[in-house]
């Protein structure tokens with residue numbers, strides 16, 4: 074079989090605790106879980122098309138956009154990465170309506186075990202996809218707030234006590250020890266109690282969610298594949314974790330190659 078077209082970040086959902094991956098390619102959505110154990114080939118056709126305006130771009134900015142769009146779209150602004158710097162109230166949001174629709178909605182602050190414990194935030198509507206995208210093996214939502222700004226304020230406060238980054242190499246090698254996230258939550262929440270009541274955050278009493286990944290064999294050494302270095306990649310698909318295809322010849326971060334025109338043969 075052969076499929077061709079622009080690829081995008083894989084769509085993810087959970088089924089019986091197992092992460093399911095679908096790759097958008099052209100107009101199709103390909104169930105990637107079905108290809109595990111098979112040899113696949115990915116050829117870069119040399120074109121990158123902006124995911125917003127569709128024009129050709131030499132380089133992809135903000136994971137799939139042309140340079141002008143990366144400067145124009147609110148979703149590419151720095152405040153998305155650092156929500157505590159939200160400037161909507163100053164009237165300087167790049168797209169005020171997009172901001173209202175996306176940033177002034179329910180957000181969740183969660184703990185996760187990706188390569189150790191970490192704190193993160195996400196729109197409530199994006200769970201559990203966000204956790205799968207990060208390769209979390211377990212996760213526990215702890216607080217809910219009504220804006221992205223507030224979730225950022227909580228995250229900043231918690232960063233004094235817990236990591237907010239993932240060591241992606243450890244995550245991909247599955248060098249992850251079990252962590253009691255309930256115990257972590259119960260230690261952390263009292264430390265930020267003042268902020269929690271100030272911003273009116275709701276304390277959640279969720280159970281820990283465990284996430285399994287479709288991986289037959291984790292790599293012992295990580296080598297990163299890229300279409301710039303290797304326009305034609307062939308290998309056995311040994312698994313998928315976070316947004317990475319784990320091939321016997323290296324790992325490929327699909328998210329990084331959003332808006333690339335690819336031919337996939339399997």
Ligand SMILES: [Zn+2]
Nearest residue numbers: 123126139142
């Ligand atoms: Zn564009």
